[in-house]
Amino acid sequence: MLAGVELGGTKVFVLRARGRTILDREMIPTTTSAETLGKAVAILEAWHARQPFAAMGIGSFGPLRLDPHAADFGIMLPTPKPGWAGADIFRTLTAPFDCPAVIDTDVNGAALAELRWGAGAQGPAPSDSLCYITIGTGVGGGFAFNGRTLRGAMHPEIGHIRVPRAPGDRFAGSCPFHGDCIEGLVSGPALAKRFGVPGHEIDPADPRWDDVANDIAHLVSTILLGTAARQLLIGGGVGMGRTGLLDSVREKVVTQLGGYLPHVDKDSIGRIVSAPLLGDQAGPLGAVALAMDALEGAGVS
Incomplete structure (x- = not known):
């Protein structure tokens, strides 16, 4: 038990x-x-x-x-x-x-569950390396590599990475520690501040979503380059709530990487960057x- x-x-x-x-x-x-x-x-x-x-x-x-x-x-x-x-x-x-x-x-646990029983266990061969990003109240990232989670003095804090901003994007960010780190740019509270309305009221056609996709894509590109993860899952209320946003992120990741990672292209990006297979059960199973x-x-x- x-x-x-x-x-x-x-x-x-x-x-x-x-x-x-x-x-x-x-x-x-x-x-x-x-x-x-x-x-x-x-x-x-x-x-x-x-x-x-x-x-x-x-x-x-x-x-x-x-x-x-x-x-x-x-x-x-x-x-x-x-x-x-x-x-x-x-x-x-x-x-x-x-x-x-x-x-x-919680996100390291979710990554471990997805590696063992979810997205990492699907396909012709199990994955050996997976990153789980949750975008909701905050932005967190968990890593499961070779069957174990990644931790040392602390744990990965990808939510506080700074990313290149889209030209013309002047949003100052909302993180009390760093301002425009990725959590200060794309978390639920950051989006409410950026758009001026609660998240569920934001117009899906608002052109500022392109800036949000740019920010998330740069985070994804940084993780793929820095960790060599085979898969990257985007979950959480923001991450799983907008299919069009995920499609835009994928397109921008391919463009940002510029062909440097030979395994990442327009044909493979849908398998590499996806939603969690376990959905909202990834955390409890973690x-x-x-x-x-x-x-x-x-x-x-």
């Missing part, structure tokens, strides 16, 4: 699974760290009393300290989300349970995949 927690910026899923099959799932709104984590622990304790967990996987929004040798391992670092900086995610969720556990970012790693003694614990 495996336990999983997918801790997101707006909601939390607490899971119980056997293998990759999710048996129970509870949703908690993300409020204060104390209230949210306390409710998650209460659910886990009730399940554990019925049948003890063999392992636990935690996929959390960040930024997190993932270096197991650091004094603040498993703790939330400075974040724009009020009341969460300094929250001890790992110890709070695992202290009541005597089982191995792994903590990682927590399960991390629990499996904990059971096998792999990953950060």
Whole structure:
């Protein structure tokens, strides 16, 4: 029996699974760290009393300290989300349970699930390298290479990469740390500020979407060049919500790369850059995949 927690910026899923099959799932709104984590622990304790967990996987929004040798391992670092900086995610969720556990970012977990059971497992040969980008309240990126997630002192923070701006695009960005980093340009709150209306009211025909596609395409091009990932999936409320946007991003990636990567062209780009195959189940299944790693003694614990 495996336990999983997918801790997101707006909601939390607490899971119980056997293998990759999710048996129970509870949703908690993300409020204060104390209230949210306390409710998650209460659910886990009730399940554990019925049948003890063999392992636990935690996929959390960040930024997190993932270096197991650091004094603040498993703790939330400075974040724009009020009341969460300094929250001890790992110890709070695992202290009541005597089982191995792994903590990682929610997007790293989603990338791992897609690599093992989703987009990375499709086709004539399984993929060995995959990047999962979520564009929603923020912009996050997870990497699963050779069966494991990518992390070191921290975890990938692709949302705060700066990209070349489209000519004439004067939007200043909305990131409180960096202004016009990619999160400050294309996240849900950034789009609302850029267009002047909530995301669901933005006109699909507004020409400024071309600037948004340019920004996302430069991020994708940077990742393909910098990591040699075979696949790049774009999910999240913004990423999965606009098919036309993804098509425009693909076209711009091919143009931006200028033929330098021989495997990326107009015929292959649709296979390389796509939507997550697992859809909104990538995050919950990511927590399960991390629990499996904990059971096998792999990953950060």
